[in-house]
Amino acid sequence: MRFLNITGRLAVLGALAAACSRDEVAPATPAIDGHLAMGNPSGAVADEAVPANYLLAKPQYILAYHRDKGIPNWVSWHLAPAWLGPAPRQDDFRADASLPAGWYQVAAGSYVGSGFDRGHNCPSADRTATVADNSATFLMTNMVPQAPRNNQQTWAGLEEYCRTLAGAGNELYVIMGSYGTGGVGANGAKTTLDHGRVAVPAHIWKVIVVLPEGRQDAGRVSASTRVIAVDTPNDNALDPAWGGYRTTVDALEAATGYDLLSAVPVAAQKAVEARVDTGPTQ
Template identity: 80%
Template sequence: MNRFPSYCTRLLFALALAACSREDPAPTTPAQDGHLALGNPSGAVTDAASPTNYLLLKPQYALSYHRDKGIPNWVSWHLSSAWLGASARQDDFRADPDLPAGWYQVSASSYSGSGFDRGHNCPSADRTASVADNSATFLMTNMIPQAPRNNQQTWGDLEEYCRTLARAGNELYIIQGQYGTGGVGSSGARTTIDNGRVTVPKRVWKVVVVLPVGTADATRVTASTRVIAVDTPNDNGLDPAWGGYRTSVDAIEAATGYDLLSAVAPAVQQAVEARVDNGPTQ
């Protein structure tokens, strides 16, 4: 019996070997990726013994909740065109059933008559791929008392710009938070609402990391990656143009004490966090 493979067999073996050794091409199809791929800014944990830094992990976003303030410390979410679709805005504001038993539940009516909007962190329009996704953005743990002009104009324009970047073939990691006490809404200045149970923040910030679609996202952040950091007053008299409120990630970290891109290589963090974005705003 002939112990040597035929020419055809040898050719098929060579082709198979080449296919196995060839690197797979980078994915180009947008996906719905995890929300903490670039890090957990405050080291939040899902433990009722940590009421001022309580981690809630939802399919649509992740957040650190502050029970005593009745608002999130920060909310982090992934955005690509895979999260965008045709589902309508649900407007079903409601208490979050995932909070530990016995904690005060901020409700849909908690902001009534305050002069402040129920301001989304993860926006409704960032989650339109399904009704369930959109509905999840109306949980009150995703809200802060936000000056109407800040929410509807300045922040609304920045949110729409982020969706424009996603539709253009990018994926974004977005972290939004607040700090300080006391804002100015349509009815004047307040430090708290809902009989003192909900704190009105003084400042509202956002960090946006823009990447081409791919995998292993934290490792693909480089010194040249576009990172947009914005810090605005929670004041109804602010400028509607968000570009004028750009700052550095370092400045936001100094104000909050958070480590915002902790999963990114330290040398890369140092480069991108010190820079103030000067790219387009629409």
């Protein structure tokens, strides 16, 4: 586990407040403890002088963006029944105009013909309370080049299961990201798209903390809390069953260098990060 010092934590909080002032749309329903309740995995800050770890806050999710890779390092969001509703899928993929001036904006067509999907980090179907919420998930800063079978089968199954858990009276804190270089899409292997402006990762991962609905969420995580960690190759030959790709949070931290649950009490953090989930998958 890696811990930010106090100065770093205060800087993150200040930067987050500044980032929120640039949010594109107003939130429909506030998250109970905020999208970063489990911690800021990479210590990202809203400072354009740090382009490889730029904190970008939306009412619907928060992410750390890597300017030179054109994808997020990670995206973190809260999922509870209040975020789910009747709003239809908007499919309005578009560049994110909230990026700092002068930064390249990955466009809706940047993945076209590549053999990779515009894979959501925070899923469209996790944000259906309002049209604005759903539309926010189609910003290209929320996308990663994802092998179609990975996106449409394996990952889709995991996302649907998360919503099932939320519908059963739970709230979830979800962190998704990627690491490594090069994936295998429908048209074969690639390391970049869009003339080198968008990196194709080798692995796509997710950590899901499952809690009964309540307050002071990080403090309620105990050694027995269900935490699901998944690490999938970004490969079009992937098994559609996501359960076989479960791993430990510790292993993901070793692969990424992040501290994924830094706000969780230390004793509980040690226990849940070392355990491979064996719970149901549907």
